[in-house]
Amino acid sequence: MRKRVDKASTPATASHLQGAAREVTEEKLLPSPWRRWLKRGLLACCAIFTIEIQYMLPDLTPRVVYSYGIRLPFFADLTQPAELSLNHTVNMYLTPEEGVSVGVWHTVPESQWKEAQGKDLAWYQNSLGNGSPVVIYLHGNGGTRAATHRVGVANLLSALGYHALVLDYRGFADSSGRPTEAGLTTDALYLYQWVKAHCGDSLVVIWGQSIGTGVATNTAVKLLEQGKVVDGVILEAAFTNTQEEAADPMSWLFKKVPSFGFLNTIADNSVFPSDDNLRKMRSSILFLYSEDDTIVPTRMSQQLYQIAQSVQNPDRVKMVSFSGSHGYKHNGLYKDPQTPGIVKMFMQSL
Template structure:
């Protein structure tokens, strides 16, 4: 049995980490992947097209397609694999897009984890520190909106969670300086309400991290209990 066969022969939860822009080698991502791997999860990560080792031009449709391809490839290796999609920051939009698409195709994702998620791209761009830095320039804000609209970039987590039926875990730090904690809370409320209205039993959980812990946007991996949080969530789904 070769290494690839050994990877997919087990029934351990197979966790995907869909990182945001830059590349998978960024310190916070490496540390999170090491933590999850040490907890006996098979972890696959990717560089989005146009970043790291991946070629091509990034777009919402393209990034979503990349996530779908990777998910479906893993399922093809072992149909019994329990696959969880994990999205951090921008990756949360990629993951909910992919999860909704899988659901529409009749093969919903086994579970979804969103770390530091935003409501939709336009709202988070409007309050991003770099945007605020240049907002004094005449026409800067309208230029940003034009770019998003021209390239059909939406990444609407709030819209996606109104229809998503997969089990959902949200992780968010109260001192997040990139994506406000209130956005994570809003997404949790949207999902809970939608599942109540449509009588969907799949769980929705949210873990909040106090501001005094200093985890901000990129350091939730420092939580010494994170592996247990993830393990507990996934094991409850397997019961």
């Protein structure tokens, strides 16, 4: 005799089990004291992080952009430039604003080497009025004015018969204060005005390298707002602005801190808008860059060159690129035997 099977009992049993599972799941998801405390703890951590990041970013952003605070080369006595083969150079300090002191080296033309021996600050200051062109050098991020390539630029300019003034911005090297875009621009502007007060009608050119190109264009625009046009500006390894550089995967800033663009936006800091500045500037400009630069994308120099040429007489805007086969990368253009001639030709065109 066949056993009778009630088919309706199967779905009823499955439905019962599914309902029981839902009840168990819902019971597990119900708030419990420990779960409430966990939520409160997470909310508290988020609040603390938000507050902390607001305090950290103003300090974090400058340290990422400027890489200041480490005095390279180590053990260099910045008060004794003669120890670094600059024996016709004086070390001095200027005060661009209350509470801020910045270190500056003044190297006189090579032709005054013998006369400069043993001279004091007053002699160097007076020498600015001898009619020789003056170049204010605004270096890039990290290190000090004693870095090899910065000493190399000072010697190059001196050999050409120019005065070279190399500035360490606030927060760098032995300069006091903390670097910001406005602060660096103030330092450069003050040095320019100090030079103009002592050099008479001599030609004054600003040479910016890397982050110094942003300082240079900022300074030129500030002076233009005062009705003053800088005689000439040299931009070596220039970038468009820090926001665009931070977004470029080929840039040093992106490689070092991929999220910098976001952090910098929150901190509302450090833009250096050379692209916008060049649309306002009326100075003669020379762009220099090496094709193997791994710090700043070379396309940015090309982009800035095109902007500058579009807003003023193209004859007043020059660009020279150096083959990557030389291995100059970001800091080595001063080594090229053609560089002195390129700089001299630009200076003579002013």
